[in-house]
Each structure stands twice: as C-alpha cells, then as structure tokens.
Amino acid sequence: MLSLNINGQPHQVDVDPDTPLLWVLRDVLGMNATKFGCGIAQCGACTVHMDGQAVRACNLPVGLIGERRISTLEGLDNTDPVANAVQAAWVALDVVQCGYCQPGQIMAAIALLRSTPKPTDEQIDSAMSANLCRCGTYMRIRAAIHHAAGALA
Amino acid sequence: MTTPPRTPSAPPTRRHILGAGGALLLATLWPTPRGRAQAAPRPQQGMLVEGAQGAFAPNAYIRIAADNRITLILPNVEMGQGIYTSSVMLIAEELGIDMAQVDIEAAPPGAGAEITGGSTSVMTEWLPLRQAGAAARSMLVQAAATHWQAKPEECSTRSAIITHVPTGRTLPFGAVAAQAAALPIPKNPPLKDPATYTLLGHSQHRIDSTIKVQGRAVFGMDVQVPGQKIGTVAACPVEGGTLAGMDRQAALAIRGVQAVLVNEQNNTVCVVADHYWAARKGLRALKPQWHNGPNAHVTTQTIYDQLHQGLSGPAIVANTKADAPGVIARAHATHTATYQQPLLAHAPMEPINCTAHVRPDGCDVWTGTQIADRALDTAAELTGLPKDKIAIHCQYIGGGFGRRLEHEYVTQCVQFARQVPYPLKIIWSREEDLTRDRYRPAYVDQMTAALDDKGYITALTHRIVGPAVVARWDPAELTKDGYDEDLSVATVITPYSYPAYRLEFARREAPGITTAWWRGVGGTRGLFVVEGFIDELAHRAGVDPVAYRRAMLAHNPRALAVLDKVAQAAGWNTPLPPGRARGVAVQFAFGSYMASIAEVEMPEPDNVIIHRVTAVVDCGRVLNPDQVISQIEGGLIFGFSAALYNEITLEGGRVQQNNFNTWRIMRMNEAPRKIDVLLMPSAEDPGGIGEVGTAAAAPVLANAMAAAQGRRFRTLPLLSPRNNAADGKEHG
Amino acid sequence: MHGISKNRIPTLFGLLAGVAFLSTLPAHAAHAATPPANVENGRYLARAADCEVCHTEEGGTPYAGGRAFNLPGIGVMYAPNITPDKTAGIGAWTDQQFVDAVRKGISPGWKHLYPAMPYPAYARMSDAQVRDIRAYLATLPPSSKKTPENSVKFPFSIRSFMVFWNILNGPASSYPDDPGKSAEWNRGRYLVEGPGHCGDCHTPRTLSFGLDSSKTLGGSPVNGWRAYNLTSDKLSGLGAWSDQDLAQYLSTGHADGHGTASGDMADVVGHSLRYLNAQDIHAMVVYLRSIPPLRTEADMVERKTPPAGDSSLPQTTRGARLYASACAGCHTADGTGRQSSFGTITGARSLGADNGRNLVQVLVQGSGMQTATGVQIMPHFTGGGLSDRDLADIASFVMTHFTTATPHNMEQAVRDAKQAP
C-alpha cells in the first residue's frame, strides 16, 4: 500500500511502485481529467502539479512521490484566483477545440502564472511549448494566458 | 449552463419519449439524401461538380420536457470542430431559445449511415436543423395559441417563452410541450429572415468549453463502466504477418493481469488487467513474436518507386476538356513538374480506444467515432445480436482528423470483449496508435502546362499516381472506371478554368499498409500540387504570383475577392523586412473559398520561421464567426506540422515513427506568431470549414519558402533532402 | 518493449578485454575438496559480473543469448545461450568446463572464446565463485533458443588466432589480496577489476585491443559513447565527487550534481550495480578513490547553473526552442529533473565532455535504465521530424546552457553517432 496526497486528500493505493501516477489517477482512482497522450513526457496531456510544479503524470512512478502533494484539474479550488482566471480566460477566448490536450495546458498555464504573473510571449513559449495541441490552439492559449494575467493584475 | 452529452442506453423512440411524461419530442422528418453530392452545395465554378463521397443521412431530435428542460440530440459528433455549438445555434435560432437553455446529447446511430467528415456537417445541416427548430416552434406556438384561443401570428417566442403580443400573456415551452407533441409536424415551416438572426452570424461561445476546461468532458478514453477491465493490444507490426508465439505465463504473472486474449483472425493480442499500466507491463512480458509475412520487405522506397513508375503507362482519364495533349504537343513552351507527398499518420491527441460490453442478450459500445453506423454494423455482425440490442454510445473525440472514420478498432474491441464476461476498455499505446494507423496515402503527381507567349496556361495535363482510398472505404463510390472522385477536389475543382484540360489517374495501392482519409482529404492532397505548380508558372512568366492568379480568376468573383482582400490585408505589395518572403495560395474546396498569404524567414536553407499568416475566407453565410476563425487557425497549424516535419517511413514492413519523439508536431514556439483570419460577408449557403486551413498550409508555406530560397519545394515534407536535389530547382 | 532506445548495443568493442601480461593461474583457484555451490552467492556474482545484459537479446529471454556484438573490423558475434538447456545452452557442460570458459576463455572442445567475453577480468574470481554462478544459472528455466552463427572476419575467424591474442593480452590471474591495504580496498579492487570489469570500458585500449595499463580507468570512447575518466583527478575524473555521490551513482544510476547514467552504463547500473550491497558499493568507492589521478583534457568541463523556472528558457535560438519543446518536459529549464531526479542533467560533465559525445549519443540512441521504480526512459530523437541539424542545435544549446564546453562541428557529431555500431 502506498499513500498519496491528491488534491488535499489522502489516498491508499495498492499498486506496484513503478506504476505512473497517471494510471493510478485514471484507472485506480477514477479521476479522468488528467489525460493520456504519449506516455513518454512528450505531449503534456497528463500535466498535474506536484508541490505546485507542473509535472508529467505519465512519467512519474508513484513510488517516487512520497509526501509530496499532487493536485489535478478536478481538485482546483474554485476560490483559487489563478485557477479561476485561467479557466475563465479559456472560456472567454474559446480556446478549446477537441479539448483533449486542454487539461494539461491549463495545469501548465496555472503553474506558469503562479511563478510568472505577467509573462511575456517569450516566457509563455518557454513554459508552454512542451505541451502539444494537435488541434493547433496555440495562438489562443497564448492570448488566454495574457488575458488571465491581465485579469489577475 | 450546458451539460455534457449523455447517451441514452438505447436509441430513443418517439413513442418511448412521448410516453415519458408529456414531453415534446421532435424527430424531424427531413430528407436523407443518398450521397453527399445532393447535400453539398454545388460549386458554381470549376469544371466538375464535386462527386458523391459517401452516403449521408442526418437525424436530430429536439426534446422539450414539461419542466422546460430543452435537450437537443445532435447527429454529428464533436471532435473539436465546434459542430455541437453550430448545430445548437441553427436549432435555437429558429426555435426561439437561448444557447444557455440547452442540454445536449449525442445521437445514437440512426437508420442511415451517420458520418461526420469531409467538412460536410454544416453544409448538410444548414437547412434541416433550421427546419427542425422552426417546425417545433410552430407547433409550440400553435399549442399556446389554441390554449389562449388566439392566432398563432400574434405570438412571439424568445428564451423558450411564448408571448401573446396583444395581451402580454406568456407561457413557457414546457407548459405546452405535451399539447404540441400531439400536433402534426408541419412540412415546410416558414424560416426566419436572416436579417433578423440574433444567434447565427454572431459569435457564440462554444457550448463545450466549460466542461472541457473543467476536465468533465467524457472522451472515449474516459468512459467508466462499472466492473470494466482495461486491455491493451499489439497487432503484428508488419501488415499481413501472423502470430508466431508468446509467453502467456510471463504476462499472467504480472500483478493485476487478468487475461491474455488472442484474435487469430487479425493477429492481435490483448492483455487485460485491472489498470492500463498492469496491462502494458503484461504486454511487455508477453513478448508476442511474429512471422512477418509477405510484406516484410516493404520500405518507403518501395512505395515511392511504385508511384514514380506509374507516371508512365496506362491510366484512367478522369476528366477531360478539349484536346490538352494536342495543345501541349504543339505548344512553343511547356512546363512540367513532379510533386511527391508522403504517407501521414493522424495522431490525434487521444490515442485510439474503445469500450465494449458483450452479453448474451445485448452489447454496449462506448467510443468516439465519426461513423457510428458502421460501428453498429460491426458489433451486430460479430455478436450475432439484432441491431436493436446494440447500443453505440458516442463520446467526445479527442481529435478525429479522419482517423475515426475507420472503425477497425471497434471491431477489434468487440472481438476481444466477446471473450470476457466484463466490460472491456481497450486502450492503444501511442506506439500502437502510430504504427498501426491507417495512413494518408503517399502520392506522386505530374503536371504539364502548355504556355502562351505571356506564360499563361493554354492547356494542362495532370496525372495522379496513388491509391483510391474510397475503393476500400466505400467501394460503391468508386466510379466504374475505377476513379476515386475525392481526387478531383482541388485538382479538377479549382477556382481556375483552363481552355484545355486532362486529368489522369494511375491507381497504385501501397503494399503493406492500409490507407485512409486524412484531414482535408482530396483538398489537402491536390492543393499542394496545383497551387505549387501555378506558383512555378507565375515565377517562370516573371509575373507577380498574385497578379498571375488574378489574371486566371477574372471569371470567378468570389475567388477574386478573397485574393484581393488577402493581398491587401497581408500587405502583399508592401516591402518586407530583409530576409523575409511571402507566398500565396488560392483555393476552392468543401464549398468554401480561401486565399492565404504566409510570410516566412529562412535564416538557413533548412530553417523556416513562419512570422505571419493571413487568410481571407468566403465560406458562404458564417454561422459562428469566431469558430470559423478558430478552425482556420488550428487547421493551418495542423497542416504546417505535416508540411514541415511529417513522413511515415517503413523499414522491413514496419512503421518507424512510434511516438511524439519521432512524430514531430508543431509546438507553440514554432507556430506562426500571428494568424489573421478575415471573413467575407456572404449570403450564400454555408460551406465547410474544418479542413480548409489544413489544405492551405503546405502550398502557402511551400510558395513562401520558394520565394525565400529561389528553389522549388515539390516534395513533402518541405525540408526533405529531395527538395535540395535537381528537381527542387526553380523553373525546373 | 521499452523500445525507445533505438539501437542499444552493448559494450562490444570495449569488451575486447585483456591485460598486457601473461601470468600464472591464481593460487586460490586450486582444487581440494569442492564445497557445495552457493546459489545465492552465484546470483549475486552473476549480477556483479553483469552476465545478463550481454547474454540477453533485446526483448528476449534472460540469459538465452542472441545479443549481437558488432565488432568493427572483426565481424558480428552473438552472445551464447547460457541457460541450462542441454543442447542450446550449457546444461551439458561440466562445472570445470564452465569455470574454464569464464576464467580462461576456453570452451568445451577447446574452442577459444573471443575476448568479447571479459574472461581476463573474470579470472579474478575463484573457481568456487564461478561454480556458484554456474549453480545459479542452473536454476534458470532452460531455453532452447539457438545462438546464431558468428560471422567473424579473418584472421579473427580462426579461433586458434586467439591463442596468440591470449599470449599477448591475457588472460590475467586473480590477484592475491594486497596485505598493505584495507580489506575494503581489496574487496573494492576485486569488484572493480574482477566481476565488475570496469576497465573493459573505462581503460583505453592498445593497438591489439588490450587494455592500456598506463592509462588505467582514464576514460575511453566505447561504441561511440565516452566511458568517463574514473581516476581521482579533480577536473576530469572523480576527484571532486563526494563518497556519498559516488555511492549513490553506483547504486542508483544517479547522483545529484552529476547527472544520470545512460547508454551502456545505464545497463550496468540497471542489471548489475544496483543489486550490490552497501558494503560492496562502499568498497568500490574506496578502491576508485585510490586510482592515481590522470588528467584527460576531453573530460574537463565545468557546470553552469542557468536560471530556474519554466518561463526562463530563452527562445532566441533553434536549439533553445527545441529544448523547450522536446526536452523541458523532463529536464526543466535549469536541468533539474521534473518528474524525478533521474531527469536531472545539471552537473553531468559528460554533457559537455568530449564535445558532447554522450549527450549526442543519448539524443540519437536514447537510453533506458532499470530502477527500483521501473524503467527510466530517455527516448531517442532520430528517424522522425528532427533533422541532424536540429539534434546538433539541441546539443549545442545544452552544452552551452549547462556547461562551459564549446561545441564544434555538432552536425558531424550527430552523423557520427548515427553511424556508431
């Protein structure tokens, strides 16, 4: 049994320690907001936060997590101003197309804005280019991050 | 507030819903035309009417409950293209409700083939969905008027409330739903004057945005059926190979593994476990071995060689006008060029998956599909159950791009699910998804033009060598000569008109690979060749590429208008910063016109920076302007990935690219800094938009790169070494 | 199935082993009454000697052989099946035949084993220890997998040629313990020089492919990778590593500030070193500490500490942009591992050493390492949309962003790495 702290709740899971967090979230705990896209940390669809940093759940064996706190898109607190601003900007600018990459994009964007409240285009590219969007919503993601930053200012 | 689409456990019937508490259910009785040809607007220009590309039979339902809950059951599947939103807009506009009052459900497959693809959704639904809304409105108003003993003409509707204007009395839709349901459905309900539209033509937010940004949208990947187990599969990596052996015990020894399933017919193995990771580890331990079979020696070169050989020898004449070969033989000047395009994978962000529960008395399938009817057929055939015992639950699709016009993964899932008592969700690894895709074919095209003394075309011959995708996908649609009419898009059907023309098709099916539709279908394929070639001719004639095209478009006001507007918006005639160059492309495909200009910089011969793309679109009447813009932006970026980076290669019959480390997708920091999309006002019927941007991407980029480098880019991907070889040189 | 590493070829050339003197048989290899073999000790030694990696084909049954060794200029050789199968494996061998094969390179029928098998190093194990390994191998499930025929070029094709090779280059003897040194040091030497056969990769070769004893553990190119300088030189060797770092690296494949093992070294850690107990790891550290410093210019690279934070990557060069898209998902802007410390690359001198040789290798070949929490994978980036130039640009960026190295001719380096066996 491994214990994990996910979205502020303790969870006991009975899996091998090499199991990536992604599959514990999705298939063991039934939390499906975090998506599977590649399994090799190349697409960012599985982005969650570990102690506030954006990490790829597909490449994070649960045996390595220990006490660190995990948060997923489901667990975003609706009193959290950054999360709210980002999600509101995404809706205001109609960023999503198929939407499959967007949970990962949103988690990456929230982590970015927490560390860099007023990012430049270059800073956004730096932080967001590891997240793929096959539908090509990049222009709107960039704009939505600026939009959210403006709303938080 | 909208909610995610729910799928009823069985197809709703009119009686079933009517029986369920005095609701109005409108299963509209619109025509189900055979073939898209009738449904799609006929192009006014071009030399051949777009051919029938598949049967199409839309269906939609409106359900209004007594408590005023309004549910729209939408026939097309949402895979990012925004079709749920525009479908709702069409109905809501005529029905007199607000977008926010709508719940949506995905329709189960109906009686006809239900296809979302080929950018046809809006084209085919434009009229019927409005008629559905108008019919329902007129029945509701009639019911209210009867109740008030007033005249229907005295009533107005807004926000799902009927008002009797002279007296100010109101009734919500729900209050008269039961009475309305008893009325006959009007055949030709009057439609609103477009000048009075409040939704259509005005940007509306996507109705799926909120659930998607909150992670609540249920994609096929996210389906959770109580008791389900997770399987992952491996098919023989060489098509046509057979299973030679495996270590079943080793797989079963992995913790969490429940079963090892084999499908002898399709040479596929499946390891089932409590969760995906255990299944994947089990598959690794299973170590399936394969006899590679007859395709073990296929390489990419085998395929290209076969295509180039098809440039000479017999071919089908697919279209002809006057005596093009004769004009060419007598011409003072001719110009010939050969273009080559690679196999492409779809690689939607959501890897292939499907969930099925097969029981003795029924079967449920949960999946994202662009072709639910075929999913239904295959499930019925495999289980031997009657179709009314089978439910296909259509889920949100995490990117379709044509991949989910295939349904072999549904077949695969049902075959495995038949072997187990529990619901089985099959998830393909990304590696399986890329190496066992059904690929956009490789093609070689050769064009020869006869030129007049100013360098303009007096005759054009064009030979396409490649597969006929439709021959496998819908054999009835292959012409009796053996031609696939999809190939006419952007080749025969262009904004231009030539005095003499001949299109030939030499069919060559690629060995060892299955080919399929890919975003932009014929348009993407043809436009790269035709717009590249026209651009070559302009350069050869020493005429500005915009001016050269203008001269060929005098007969075509819509095409001319988008071209002129894009030239102006992109500043075509203004000087560029040093090191930059522009390229242009004009198109007519999927019922829409577009002209685009890309501005690029190439600091080194193999380094392309796309600074800016400007596109002007005339897609007829625009339903949801911001979503048209979004589709063009995304379509361009999707196309740029392929144009710059993508080529599926084979070695020993195996696909070499297997994940995003080797299947490169354009990233945010490589995407154009700026994409401007301008929409032309138009009262024409709407055209398709989902594939328009993708079709433009390669030609507009190739033409800009040619301007930057003074050499031609006739082979995709554009940075292929082949473009540096002799056949890449300008005026070749 | 971790099939990410494109072309993981083991220590081929590097295993052409030997020490440049001929010696007598070790004293303690002698006869007397044979005590019963110790299977557990055999398992431990088989791991210490890393038998499994070479005797297993990629994705194949462990110890069933078949792994191809492509020796440039010599030919292709296949590691044999050493499971207890009576015909395909070694089930019919006597213990003595097995001991002779491992310690002297002589197999039944007096065929000389090619020195891809590091018997000169293994000779430092006693007969009894080798019998323990045999006893362990006898517990494995037999595999009937036939080993493919070697295709070896003249003169190597004449097995008797190996007699002369042996005269020139080995086999070596097992050393008696050095009474002037601590027991730890002696144990460490035994592990490093014996079963661990570290010198087979980390010591440069002479012209006849023997180990150059004047440069013991001084670092050497192996299969296109750089086996790093293990001497105690401060600037180019392990001199600046703490004992703790070294122990962590040997037992887990990663040490903070020194990066993560990749390529063949990842295999060595994953299949061998991580199974050694703490005392043995410590003993190896003690012994490695005592190797006299040898300066190798190619390995002298200093680390740089770039700014942290996902938004801090410059986007001005292609290399930087590609790093942000293809690499930062695991390695972050400042080179620390995003998901785990295995992704930490800062401080790894081998990022820059020898003109980024290992960095380029890992981009071209990929790498995968078995750890206690699964296989840690670095995917390769060749054969798809990234050109040689793209990879060269990534490498140049990494070298200048994280180290003081001055990259040169990186596109050529990428092409060379693709050609590497």
Ligand code: FES
């Ligand atoms: S699924 Fe984790 S990065 Fe792609």
Ligand code: FES
């Ligand atoms: S919205 Fe479809 S992949 Fe990003």
